[in-house]
Each structure stands twice: as C-alpha cells, then as structure tokens.
Amino acid sequence: MIRSLILQIATRLLVPILLLFSIFMLLRGHNLPGGGFVGGLVAASAFVLYSLAVGVDGARRVLRLAPRTLLGTGLACSVGAGILSLATGASFLQSLWVKVPLPGLSDPLKLGSTLIFDIGVMFVVVGTVLLMVFSVEDRVPGLIDD
Amino acid sequence: MKVLLVLPVLIPAVTGILTLLLRRSRFAQRALSVLGAVALLGASSAVLWTVQTNGIQVAQMGNWAAPFGITLVADSFSAGLITISAFVAVAVAVYALRGMDVEREFFGFHTLFHLLMMGINGAFITGDLFNMYVWFEVLLIASFVLLVLGNEEKQLEGAVKYVGINLVASVSFLTAIGLLYGFTGSLNFADIATSMGNIQEAGLEATIAALFLVGFGIKAGLFPLYFWLPASYHTPPAPVAAIFAGLLTKVGVYSLIRIFTLLFPDPTGYTKTLLLVVAGATMVIGVLGALTERNVNRLLAFLVISAMGYVVMGLGFFTTLGLAGAVFYIFQDIPVKASLFLIGGVMERETGTTEVGKMGGLYMHRPLLALSFIVPAFSLAGFPPFPGFWGKLTLVQAGLATENYLIVAIALLVGVLTLLVVAQVWARAFWSPAREEGLVSTDSPLQRSVLQAPIVVIGVALLAVGLYAQPLFDLAQQAADNLTNTAPYIQAVLG
Numbered sequence: 001m002i003r004s005l006i007l008q009i010a011t012r013l014l015v016p017i018l019l020l021f022s023i024f025m026l027l028r029g030h031n032l033p034g035g036g037f038v039g040g041l042v043a044a045s046a047f048v049l050y051s052l053a054v055g056v057d058g059a060r061r062v063l064r065l066a067p068r069t070l071l072g073t074g075l076a077c078s079v080g081a082g083i084l085s086l087a088t089g090a091s092f093l094q095s096l097w098v099k100v101p102l103p104g105l106s107d108p109l110k111l112g113s114t115l116i117f118d119i120g121v122m123f124v125v126v127g128t129v130l131l132m133v134f135s136v137e138d139r140v141p142g143l144i145d146d
Numbered sequence: 147m148k149v150l151l152v153l154p155v156l157i158p159a160v161t162g163i164l165t166l167l168l169r170r171s172r173f174a175q176r177a178l179s180v181l182g183a184v185a186l187l188g189a190s191s192a193v194l195w196t197v198q199t200n201g202i203q204v205a206q207m208g209n210w211a212a213p214f215g216i217t218l219v220a221d222s223f224s225a226g227l228i229t230i231s232a233f234v235a236v237a238v239a240v241y242a243l244r245g246m247d248v249e250r251e252f253f254g255f256h257t258l259f260h261l262l263m264m265g266i267n268g269a270f271i272t273g274d275l276f277n278m279y280v281w282f283e284v285l286l287i288a289s290f291v292l293l294v295l296g297n298e299e300k301q302l303e304g305a306v307k308y309v310g311i312n313l314v315a316s317v318s319f320l321t322a323i324g325l326l327y328g329f330t331g332s333l334n335f336a337d338i339a340t341s342m343g344n345i346q347e348a349g350l351e352a353t354i355a356a357l358f359l360v361g362f363g364i365k366a367g368l369f370p371l372y373f374w375l376p377a378s379y380h381t382p383p384a385p386v387a388a389i390f391a392g393l394l395t396k397v398g399v400y401s402l403i404r405i406f407t408l409l410f411p412d413p414t415g416y417t418k419t420l421l422l423v424v425a426g427a428t429m430v431i432g433v434l435g436a437l438t439e440r441n442v443n444r445l446l447a448f449l450v451i452s453a454m455g456y457v458v459m460g461l462g463f464f465t466t467l468g469l470a471g472a473v474f475y476i477f478q479d480i481p482v483k484a485s486l487f488l489i490g491g492v493m494e495r496e497t498g499t500t501e502v503g504k505m506g507g508l509y510m511h512r513p514l515l516a517l518s519f520i521v522p523a524f525s526l527a528g529f530p531p532f533p534g535f536w537g538k539l540t541l542v543q544a545g546l547a548t549e550n551y552l553i554v555a556i557a558l559l560v561g562v563l564t565l566l567v568v569a570q571v572w573a574r575a576f577w578s579p580a581r582e583e584g585l586v587s588t589d590s591p592l593q594r595s596v597l598q599a600p601i602v603v604i605g606v607a608l609l610a611v612g613l614y615a616q617p618l619f620d621l622a623q624q625a626a627d628n629l630t631n632t633a634p635y636i637q638a639v640l641g
Contacts (some may be wrong), residue, residue, distance in 0.1 A: 074167040079159050091209040092152040120450075 018046035040125025074123025213334035219273035237600035304378030365398030380443035384491020390483030421462035429455030452549030471540030507580035
C-alpha cells in the first residue's frame with residue numbers, strides 16, 4: 001500500500017473507468033483488436049491499482065470472490081461454451097448464434113456462444129493475475145501492504 | 147463421433163475445473179478425482195473400440211474443415227495410448243487417496259493431475275502441429291506445478307533443471323514448426339505430409355528433423371539431453387513421479403514417432419544413423435546410471451531413460467516390424483514405469499529410507515508388495531513371460547531383419563545389465579534378512595490396501611498381457627501399419 005493522497009483519489013476515479021474499459025475491450029474483441037484476454041488484463045489492473053492504493057485486504061473485499069473461484073468459474077464458462085455446442089449437435093466449440101431483435105434498432109443483436117467463451121477467458125485472466133499478485137503479498141508481507 | 151473424440155480431453159478438463167471449484171472439500175475432490183479418472187478410462191476405451199471397429203476417427207474442432215481448423219485424430223496408436231494412460235490414471239488416482247498428503251491436496255494436486263491428463267491426451271490425439279505444441283505447454287505447466295507442489299528444497303532444485311531444459315525443448319520444437327509452416331503453409335499433420343516436397347527441395351529435411359529430434363528428445367529423456375530426468379523425477383511424491391515416469395517421456399517419444407513416420411518416412415542423410423546412435427547411447431547411459439545408483443527413485447528414473455532407447459531404436463529401423471516393436475514397448479512400458487514408481491513410494495513409506503541397501507527384508511514383511519514388484523521389474527528386464535520380453539523380442543527381430551547387428555548386440559547387453567539392476571534391488575530390498583527394527587509405516591491394513599490395490603491390479607494386467615500378448619500385439623501391429631502406410635491417415639483427415 002502506498003500512502004499517497006493523490007494515488008488514493010486518482011484510484012477512486014480510475015477504477016470504474018478501467019472496469020468499464022475492460023468490458024468495452026471484451027465486447028470489441030469480436031471484430032476488432034481486443035477480447036477476453038486484454039479485457040481481463042485491464043480489469044485485473046484495476047484491482048491491482050486498488051490494492052496499491054487501499055491495500056490487498058481492501059482489494060480482496062471489493063473483489064468478493066476468491067481469485068481461485070474466479071479462475072474456476074472462468075474455465076467452467078469457456079469449457080461450458082464448448083459443451084453447449086456439443087449438446088446442440090454441433091462440433092465442439094462451434095459458434096452458435098441467436099439474433100435478438102432490439103426495439104428501435106433495425107439490425108437485430110447477434111449473440112454468440114463465443115461471447116460466453118470470451119467472458120470465461122476474461123475471468124481466467126483476472127483470477128490468474130490477482131492470484132499471483134495477492135499470493136506475493138501473502139508470501140512477502142510488506143511488498144504491497146506496508 | 148463429434149462427441150466421442152473430444153471426451154478424452156473434455157473429461158479431465160471438467161474434472162480439473164470441478165476439483166478447483168470444490169477445493170474446500172477434501173472428500174469431494176477425492177471422489178471427483180477417482181470418478182473423473184474412471185470416466186476417462188471409459189471414454190478412452192470407447193474411442194479405442196470405435197477405432198478398432200470403424201478405422202481412424204477424425205473430429206474437426208469448431209466445425210472448421212481440415213486443414214484450416216484444428217483436427218483431432220485417433221488411430222490405433224493414439225487410441226491405445228490414451229486408453230493405457232487412462233488405466234494408469236485410475237491407478238494413480240486411487241493410490242493418491244493415501245499416498246498424497248493433505249497439504250498438497252489442498253494446494254490443488256487433484257486439479258493439476260487432471261489438467262496434466264488433459265494435456266497428455268490432447269498431445270496424443272491432436273492432428274495439428276501447433277495444437278500439439280499447445281498441449282505440450284499445457285502438460286508442462288501442470289507438471290511444473292506438480293513438481294514443486296510442497297515446496298521442499300530438493301523439489302525446487304529439481305524443478306529449476308526441469309523447467310530450464312524444457313524451455314529449450316519448446317524453443318527447438320517451435321523453431322521446427324515455424325520452418326515447416328514457412329515452407330508448406332500448413333500446420334495440419336496430414337496436409338504437411340502431402341507437401342513435404344517443398345522442404346526436400348529447399349534441402350531442409352535433415353535440419354527440421356534434427357530440430358524435432360532435439361525438442362522431443364529432451365522431453366523423452368534421450369541421450370545426451372537426459373540429465374534433467376534423474377535430477378528431478380525422484381523429488382516429487384510417488385503418485386506424481388509415477389504419472390511423470392509413466393506418461394511424460396512417452397508423450398515425447400510418441401510425438402517423435404508420429405512426426406518422423408508422417409513427415410520423414412524415409413529420411414535422407416544422417417538422420418537414420420543419428421536415431422540409432424542416440425538410441426544405443428540412451429540405453430547404455432540409462433542402465434549404467436541405474437547400476438551405480440543406490441537411491442531407489444533415482445535408480446528407477448535412470449531405467450526410464452534406458453527404456454526410451456529401445457523405443458527410439460524401433461523407430462530408427464524405419465520398418466513396420468520395428469515400429470510394431472516400438473509401439474508395443476511403449477504400451478507395456480507405461481504401466482510398468484508407473485507401477486514401479488508407485489512401489490518405490492510404498493518401499494520408502496514402509497522403511498523410511500530411499501536407500502535400496504538399507505531397506506532389507508521387505509519380502510518377509512510385505513510378501514504381496516514383493517510379488518507385485520517382480521512383474522514390472524522383470525518385464526523391464528525383458529524376462530519371459532512378462533510383456534517387456536515380447537517387446538524386446540520384436541525389436542531384436544526387426545534389428546536382425548534390417549541387419550543392424552551392432553545396435554541389436556547393445557540392446558541385448560543392456561537387457562542383461564537391466565536384469566542385473568532389478569536383481570540387485572530384489573536381493574537388497576526384498577530378499578535380504580528381515581529388518582530387526584521392523585517397518586516404520588503406521589498405515590492401518592485398510593490404508594495399506596489402498597496403496598497396494600492399484601499396484602496389484604497393474605501387476606495382474608501386465609502378467610495377463612505377458613501370458614496372452616496377442617491382442618495387444620495385434621493393436622501394436624495395426625498401429626505400426628498405419629504409421630508406415632500413412633495414406634489412410636491422410637485420407638481420413640483431409641477427406
């Protein structure tokens with residue numbers, strides 16, 4: 001933890017923006033550079049920044065889930081996306097699409113099982129990065145918290 | 147078929163994820179681990195049965211047609227390997243119920259074990275070069291963590307060597323993939339096999355073959371790149387060591403056989419000679435190391451190396467008979483090595499020492515353990531009627547047929563020396579007078595039977611294969627036919 005007023009105030013502003021940006025990156029990844037991996041790194045960096053400003057315990061509190069649970073959930077989402085296609089008779093990991101008509105828009109919203117896969121990747125990345133960062137603090141107390 | 151071929155990868159993945167999510171409950175983890183391994187054995191046997199009845203099976207991931215997407219292919223070789231691996235996985239999962247400590251279980255032994263199985267099975271059934279690299283990384287990362295799990299000093303020391311040398315292997319493998327992709331524009335095994343002409347014109351065949359040999363040779367523990375193996379395999383607990391010794395080197399040697407038979411079926415220049423020289427040196431170095439070693443686990447690690455030499459020798463002949471011998475040898479060597487390391491773990495547990503000379507009298511104390519040691523140990527030495535004998539016999543026949551007398555002589559000599567090694571272990575650890583101070587283990591009879599049962603089951607299976615080797619030999623023969631005549635494989639993948 002870095003005792004700096006500037007960092008603490010800046011973190012309060014930056015963390016929501018980073019988290020929003022991570023979701024933007026996740027959704028953008030379908031056709032443009034981005035995706036679950038990059039989105040996950042951005043989201044993880046938000047929590048790392050928070051842990052630097054407020055301390056690891058605080059970061060654990062706002063994360064609510066243990067990083068390992070996040071990791072497992074993410075893996076389950078990604079594998080689940082594959083199993084979903086198998087269950088519908090398609091090949092493993094084949095993309096399934098549904099078109100949701102949106103009121104007021106001419107084009108329907110295309111939702112694919114790739115999105116579930118990518119969300120899973122995002123969770124795995126967030127879980128892995130935070131597991132590493134938090135474990136370092138557990139092993140070497142004072143490196144982040146002082 | 148879309149579903150069945152994915153299962154050998156999917157079942158361990160799901161088991162690993164569930165054990166991760168249920169990490170707080172030791173009971174749930176253990177139950178899932180055993181159930182997952184049994185389900186894997188069921189699925190793998192189903193794949194083997196389908197391959198036996200309907201021929202080579204192919205599945206395209208994400209419905210992307212070959213050669214553009216990732217293809218999973220199961221022929222007799224792959225299907226046999228995943229089935230035998232799953233059999234060993236069940237044995238190890240049961241053994242681990244007693245042979246693994248609470249702390250390692252809490253830190254994710256079960257999860258990593260199943261993720262390792264996923265990587266191994268993936269490498270066995272993939273038909274895509276880069277995908278194979280990815281599976282190698284999956285199984286390496288899982289094995290890195292399994293190796294250091296527990297954080298003992300000797301484990302970390304072994305892991306540094308293991309990780310370091312395996313990264314070099316990955317670089318070599320990746321360089322070869324890059325060169326192949328540059329010249330053929332494809333990563334699909336079958337597709338590359340049809341356009342190897344580009345490589346031959348560029349005069350790069352021997353270079354790429356050598357890069358693959360280095361990459362897979364390190365992972366298979368071949369001379370002169372074997373030294374990381376005895377430095378690391380004795381450090382983790384018995385279940386981990388058993389799965390490493392039984393399966394990890396086999397993945398390396400499987401890949402070597404798959405790549406060489408498919409892409410370099412008739413290698414020009416020095417590649418053939420190089421393979422035979424490497425094979426001979428690996429056999430000799432392995433058995434000499436085992437002769438001088440007094441630590442039971444390190445001794446077994448050296449014997450792992452020696453066995454790899456026999457397999458590479460079978461590949462080096464480049465005949466169907468040689469490959470049949472090599473495939474048969476791999477098939478029987480997986481349970482042999484796994485059960486030897488499991489027995490090594492029990493020996494250490496019962497006597498409190500790893501020094502073979504100090505164990506003494508296990509035959510008096512634990513006759514069943516002694517009996518179940520005989521089967522894999524003498525199979526390793528190529529003693530009839532154990533399965534190792536049939537493997538070595540076929541390899542020697544193949545060597546004589548191709549007039550490679552020198553390597554055959556070396557193989558026979560190494561067989562005799564291996565017999566000496568296991569006879570020494572037998573005499574010192576089992577047949578010597580009973581220990582006056584008794585055994586140090588405090589396991590109850592039930593706990594002991596949890597450790598014994600998998601060993602006995604593997605022993606019985608090996609004995610059955612030794613006495614009636616025909617079905618397994620037919621499978622190996624069929625696998626070898628597919629390896630030398632690659633047209634059906636290519637036809638099945640590319641359609």
